[in-house]
């Protein structure tokens with residue numbers, strides 16, 4: 001979600017959403033991503049900011065880093081006027097995006113350059129990216145582009161070679177846990193240690209998810225504990241996933257299937273989430289190497305089939321059945 005969308009959501013619900021309230025304002029305030037922050041700061045210090053390409057999963061600080069750069073270059077009072085945020089997946093297409101960039105880049109202002117931040121750049125077709133590349137060249141005298149995407153491999157080489165590429169990783173448990181504790185202290189909310197661990201686990205490196213879950217859990221009671229977090233995040237406890245797998249491997253298909261049923265119906269998980277959690281946890285379970293390898297093979301197969309549109313429940317039950325049957 002863009003900063004503008006997040007602000008709009010906050011206004012619509014009539015309460016401030018914490019992902020906006022606690023969005024880092026400066027590069028120094030960004031948690032984790034230390035090497036990236038250091039490199040970006042050195043560009044700013046040398047007054048030599050190139051076009052930038054930020055790639056990485058959702059909620060790890062790409063948009064935040066872009067707005068922090070603008071704040072640092074132009075100052076709190078002027079950055080908004082020098083920063084154009086666009087979403088490349090805009091339904092109206094690349095022409096609208098290009099027109100807005102042209103209008104913005106042409107309008108005069110005092111500084112050396114203005115910044116165009118283009119989110120979801122990997123949603124552009126190759127043709128649209130070629131058009132974007134020409135636009136980048138046309139306005140490179142007075143415009144710097146910051147492109148954000150999930151997968152840099154989906155960005156055409158001529159754009160990649162014109163940008164300094166930064167790969168944002170999922171945030172570490174320490175980075176997410178640290179931020180959760182800071183916000184809890186600022187909001188005067190009690191969060192137990194197990195509650196922090198559960199938020200970190202459910203977030204899986206995505207800070208946006210961790211903060212949103214904290215805010216949601218905080219509205220359900222006085223104390224944010226493990227129970228509150230699992231109740232609102234539609235995440236299975238690691239031990240539930242482990243017992244489901246262990247039951248299947250021990251040949252107790254009926255029990256494994258019943259756990260799966262609970263996860264899908266009561267916990268409200270999507271099949272893809274169960275696959276993700278299995279994938280994350282395979283090596284943390286107390287399984288022999290052979291069992292872990294068998295499980296991984298089945299997880300890969302079910303993941304592919306679900307991505308291709310197969311029925312999630314059938315695929316997951318088939319995964320458990322295969323584990324129950326195999327020697």
Ligand SMILES: Nc1ncnc2c1ncn2[C@@H]1O[C@H](COP(=O)(O)OP(=O)(O)OP(=O)(O)O)[C@@H](O)[C@H]1O
Pocket residue numbers: 001002018019020022023024029030031032033056057058059060061062063064065119148171179207208209211
């Ligand atoms: N590294 C971080 N340190 C502190 N807060 C963060 C960090 N990353 C994300 N956040 C929090 O999560 C929210 C969303 O982050 P951001 O918009 O930067 O994500 P993104 O990486 O651009 O994701 P997307 O690809 O979905 O747009 C921010 O408002 C901020 O509150």
